[in-house]
Amino acid sequence: MLPVPQLVERCRSAGMRMTPQRRAIFEFLEGNTDHPTAEAVFRAVHRRHPGISLATVYNTLDTLERLGELDRLELGGAAERFDPEVRPHQHFHCTRCGRVEDLFGDVPTPAVEGPVGCRVDRVRVQLVGLCATCRGRERPARRRGSSPQ
Amino acid sequence: MLPVPQLVERCRSAGMRMTPQRRAIFEFLEGNTDHPTAEAVFRAVHRRHPGISLATVYNTLDTLERLGELDRLELGGAAERFDPEVRPHQHFHCTRCGRVEDLFGDVPTPAVEGPVGCRVDRVRVQLVGLCATCRGRERPARRRGSSPQ
DNA sequence: GTACCTGCAAAGCGTTTGCTAATTC
């Protein structure tokens, strides 16, 4: 995602109007590496703009995605997650806590070819597993008498 | 997924009971390469078992997944899709018609490392774009007078 | 002033759950 001032300019050029709600969403997303859900964006922006509605958040996120300034992560699970980092990169997804981490690996495009005649627009690479924190919790040091539940 | 007879045996060994509904779902999935949704499985099985319910389909799919005999594709979009092919492979996903094709590429695991200390259980590679058919429809041969709508 | 946008509420969709009756073993 562009820095907010330039992003605002881009939006205006695209014929969009700059509302305080949109600006607040932009500011929350800028530099955010949490890959928030729409709900999370809503909660955060709601603090400063108590009147904002979830529908507006969805609208703005859709708009940013259409402009190519935001990625929608297809990680499965209930809620969609959004990523203001649109440069090519991959993701690590912890199945226990849901945390998503950016990975800027060496080999973004694996040597896999699509079906004959198709057009490949994007290659999505997702590493799925347990993050360091959850690994510790999953396999706790066995102590006498204690058993995990 | 195992062939049905062996799958049935596995299920029984796991303490599960073999109902006609389950067997019908197994038979529909065997060799299926369409990556059907739960809804699609339901529609197909419903023809022979008009009494079956969606909940039963979901239950059975969950069970198969837990046994490792079925993969749940996290492709985003509304409905989850299921894959009886559980050997490591990738997918091509057409964003226009939704078709999903299996890809058994040369390099299943891209040279990307997970975050320090994490445990990577699975690497998911998805190629996203337009299939050959949709490519033709998306960019139709320009003819005089005709314009795409 | 005129679109576009917001907020609200309701609807939509896919999935899960709670319960009773039926079935498998």
Add this chain to the structure above:
DNA sequence: GAATTAGCAAACGCTTTGCAGGTAC
């Protein structure tokens, strides 16, 4: 006979939509 499973329907979570009023330009 005992315990799992099926069916039904309602509840659920996330997202989208329709509309009336408000706001940026």
